[in-house]
Amino acid sequence: MLIAGACLAILAGCKRDSDYVKSTPSTYISNLDLRKLYRGSELVLTKDVMRGATVVTGQVTSDHSGNNLPAGLLFLQNTRQTGSGIDSLRGMAINIGAAAANYIPGDSVNVVIEGGVLKRVNGILQITGVAASGVQKVGSNVKLKVIPISALSMLAKPENFEGCLGVVYNCNFEPNIGVETLEGVKRLNEGSGDMQMNVNSTANFRAELLPWSANVQGIVLPSATTGVPQIWPRRKADFIATSIIVDPNVPLGPNPAIIAGYFANPSGTDANYEYIQFMATQDLDFRQKPFTVYTTNNAGASTPTGYPVNGWNTGGLRTYKFSITKGTVAKGNFFYVGGYKQIAGITSTDISQANWVVSKLYNDNEGDDGTGDKTANLLANSGNAAGVAIFATNSVSMTTEPSDVVFFAGNGNIYSNGMGYSITTNDLYSTLNGTTPQPFYKQGTNTIGFAAPVDSEFSYLGGVYDAAAKKWTVKRVHKTIPVAKAAPLSVIEKMPGVTKVEN
Numbered sequence: 001m002l003i004a005g006a007c008l009a010i011l012a013g014c015k016r017d018s019d020y021v022k023s024t025p026s027t028y029i030s031n032l033d034l035r036k037l038y039r040g041s042e043l044v045l046t047k048d049v050m051r052g053a054t055v056v057t058g059q060v061t062s063d064h065s066g067n068n069l070p071a072g073l074l075f076l077q078n079t080r081q082t083g084s085g086i087d088s089l090r091g092m093a094i095n096i097g098a099a100a101a102n103y104i105p106g107d108s109v110n111v112v113i114e115g116g117v118l119k120r121v122n123g124i125l126q127i128t129g130v131a132a133s134g135v136q137k138v139g140s141n142v143k144l145k146v147i148p149i150s151a152l153s154m155l156a157k158p159e160n161f162e163g164c165l166g167v168v169y170n171c172n173f174e175p176n177i178g179v180e181t182l183e184g185v186k187r188l189n190e191g192s193g194d195m196q197m198n199v200n201s202t203a204n205f206r207a208e209l210l211p212w213s214a215n216v217q218g219i220v221l222p223s224a225t226t227g228v229p230q231i232w233p234r235r236k237a238d239f240i241a242t243s244i245i246v247d248p249n250v251p252l253g254p255n256p257a258i259i260a261g262y263f264a265n266p267s268g269t270d271a272n273y274e275y276i277q278f279m280a281t282q283d284l285d286f287r288q289k290p291f292t293v294y295t296t297n298n299a300g301a302s303t304p305t306g307y308p309v310n311g312w313n314t315g316g317l318r319t320y321k322f323s324i325t326k327g328t329v330a331k332g333n334f335f336y337v338g339g340y341k342q343i344a345g346i347t348s349t350d351i352s353q354a355n356w357v358v359s360k361l362y363n364d365n366e367g368d369d370g371t372g373d374k375t376a377n378l379l380a381n382s383g384n385a386a387g388v389a390i391f392a393t394n395s396v397s398m399t400t401e402p403s404d405v406v407f408f409a410g411n412g413n414i415y416s417n418g419m420g421y422s423i424t425t426n427d428l429y430s431t432l433n434g435t436t437p438q439p440f441y442k443q444g445t446n447t448i449g450f451a452a453p454v455d456s457e458f459s460y461l462g463g464v465y466d467a468a469a470k471k472w473t474v475k476r477v478h479k480t481i482p483v484a485k486a487a488p489l490s491v492i493e494k495m496p497g498v499t500k501v502e503n
Contacts, residue, residue, distance in 0.1 A: 025052025028110075030080035031090035034118065035125065035159065042119040045127065054114040056092065056127075059142050061165040061219060064101040066235030068203035073126060074100040074135070075219055076109065077145070077164050089145060091163025091219070093124055099132035105165075105234075108139030122224040125162060146217060148352035149231065150341060150359060151193030154220065158229040161220040168195065168216045168231055169352045170242060172326040175210035182208045182239065185223070185230065188216070189326055190352075192341075192359035196223070196230040205236035212243035212287070213328060244328045246285035252392050253470050255426065256282050257291065258404045259388055260334060260499035261460035261492065263483070264379035264453035266345030271363035271376040273345040275338025276388050277460075277492065278404075280329040281467045281501050286357060290394040291324040291403070292368075293337045293358070296421060297375070298412035299382035307416040311398040312389060313371050320362060320372030323394055327357040331467065332501040334493055338378070339363070343492065344456065348485040354493075384412035385449055387421065387441070398422065399439055401431065406461065407441055408450035408478070415442040427463060427472035450478035458483050458492045461499060468503035 029050050037043055037050070047054055058076035062069055069075070070093075077091040094100075094111055103109065112134035116127040149166040171188040182199045183206035189195070197216055199206050218233040233239045261277040264270075276293065284291075294312040302317040312319050322337050329335045335355040339362055343349045363376050380386035387407035391400060401424045414420060420440030423429040429446045431439050438444030453459055463476035481495055 027053055028055050028057050029053035029113075030088070031056065031058065031076065031078050031092040031163070032080045032088050034092055034127075035090055038118050038125060042117055045113050045116045045118055047114055050114070054112060055110050056094075056113050057110045057138075058092070058108070059105075059144055060103045060107040060109060061091065061105055061144060062100065062103070063105050063234040065104075066203055066205060066233070066238075068198075068200050068205075068232055069219060069234055070122070070124065070221075072097045072100050073124070074103055074109075074111075075163055075165075076111070087160065089147065089164065090160070091165070093126035093163055094130055095121075095126055095128045096130055096132045096135060099135070103135075103137070105144060106140060106142045107137055108142050110136045110138055123222040123227055124224075148341070148350045149195075149220070150190055150352060151195045152340070152359065152361065154195065154229055155193065158220075158222070161229060162222060164220055166218065166220050166231060167352075170213055170327060170355055171195075171197070171216050172213050173210055175212065177212070178209065180210045182206055182210055186210065190359075191327070191356040196228055198223070198230040198232045205233075205239065208236065208239065211241035212285075214242055215240045244283055244285075244330050246283045246288065246328060248285075248288045250282070252289060253282060253467070255403050255424070255465070255470065256280065256284060256392050257335075257390050258426075258465055258499070258501075259390065259406050259461065261458060262379060262388060262453075263338075263344070263458050263492075264386070264408075265381050265455050265457070266348075267456040267485075268346045269376070270345075270378070270381070272339035272361045273342060274362075274378045275336055276379075278335050278337070278390060279465075279499050279501060280331055280333055280335065281465055281470075282331050283328070285328045286324045286326055289392065292391045292394050292396055293322040293324065294371075294389045294391070294396070295320045295378050296385075296387050296389075297377055297380040298384045298386060298414060299377070299380045300384060300412070302380075305413070307413045307419045308421060309419050311419070311421055312396055313398075315367065315371045315373070317373055317375055319367075320375060320378055321367040321369060322358045322360060323368040324357045325394075327355065329355055329357070343487055343489065344483040344485050348483075349487055349489075351489045354489055379453065380409065381453060383410045383452070385409050385414055385441075389421070401439070405429065405441070406450065406476075407448070408459070409452040410449065411442075415440045427475040454480045456483060457481060460492065460495065460497070462497040464500045464502055466503050467501050473502070
């Protein structure tokens with residue numbers, strides 16, 4: 001009986017052909033899957049190769065009206081349902097000849113690609129052998145997704161960006177002002193590293209003058225000669241100058257830049273996701289007058305131990321240096337220094353549109369000029385004191401006075417016998433106690449430290465700085481605001497009590 005029961009159970013567990021659900025493969029294939037098919041050599045796109053698909057559908061991103069894109073190429077981007085929907089947006093070039101110029105950004109099209117050939121031509125991965133008649137327009141005025149681009153992200157995974165519509169904010173160039181035009185391959189830096197922009201001799205905006213900085217939108221394509229990814233603006237409107245002209249003869253005031261806030265404890269890892277928010281109290285051009293930002297972390301495990309014998313230049317895990325040598329910022333505007341350009345840590349909103357003068361992966365790189373080891377905690381979360389200082393110079397000694405400085409949390413080995421972190425006279429500290437000098441934090445009356453950072457909350461300091469009187473008229477007070485992963489930039493720039501510069 002036991003044997004018979006077991007046999008019946010086995011038979012019951014066996015599936016018959018009629019037990020399987022029959023399904024029909026989709027006729028559509030995503031750019032993500034198309035790009036995966038390419039293995040370095042030409043590939044004929046048969047129905048079998050594409051697992052039953054014959055058509056690619058997507059939104060047109062190309063605009064040939066500016067005469068700067070490769071002729072004949074129709075650029076599409078689309079996403080694929082991946083469960084989470086993360087990182088599936090991809091671009092693709094399809095060569096349909098002169099008809100490519102008939103389509104404009106926001107057109108939605110279906111393209112029959114069966115029988116086409118997937119290959120690289122002049123460095124660009126594209127589908128050739130597709131008839132113009134195989135393109136069917138099915139919609140228009142579709143809102144396009146524009147990917148924020150940084151050198152860090154694009155150079156790390158160029159394949160993910162190729163053929164997509166992207167934007168680089170606050171591109172810093174080194175032009176011959178008044179003479180150099182957009183035409184050619186131009187090097188730019190958006191705070192995290194160097195990139196390239198390509199404007200062909202055929203472009204109808206090639207004669208526009210190259211400014212100090214700009215926001216650049218366009219298609220990401222590899223160089224035909226080097227393979228280096230470049231951004232190709234499609235038309236004049238894709239290139240918007242953002243630089244301001246700063247008179248180099250105007251002297252810097254005592255506090256040309258002030259500290260407005262910081263994000264010291266993002267959810268998840270802190271490594272490369274912390275940042276500091278500053279505000280200019282006068283127009284600044286960091287090419288003319290370089291600045292320096294230091295952070296200090298005096299947690300018990302931070303080395304070298306003991307008192308900071310070299311002040312802000314102590315280095316190791318005690319201090320970390322960022323040199324600011326590019327970019328401009330207008331009076332009363334924010335600018336940022338830190339790691340990734342994300343508002344609340346890993347997988348959070350990209351805030352590249354903010355003015356990032358330095359975006360550096362401090363967990364992967366030493367501080368500038370060798371000051372500071374690689375560190376997972378730029379701004380400490382421990383009970384010991386941590387702080388930020390910004391200097392209106394790149395040459396900082398033990399007694400150099402910063403433009404602004406703030407500290408938070410507790411104590412630690414901070415000051416002893418002329419060794420410490422230099423401060424300035426602001427709303428929190430003073431270099432004099434009556435007539436007695438006290439140029440360091442924790443010396444004399446310089447004892448104020450804000451509360452320790454709160455997990456997943458941005459620390460903002462508020463206060464009002466009078467630029468004409470060159471002093472604080474409303475003292476800064478530490479406040480925090482929760483920052484969700486999907487929060488927009490306005491959450492940390494437009495809250496009640498935000499820092500202000502008047503006059």
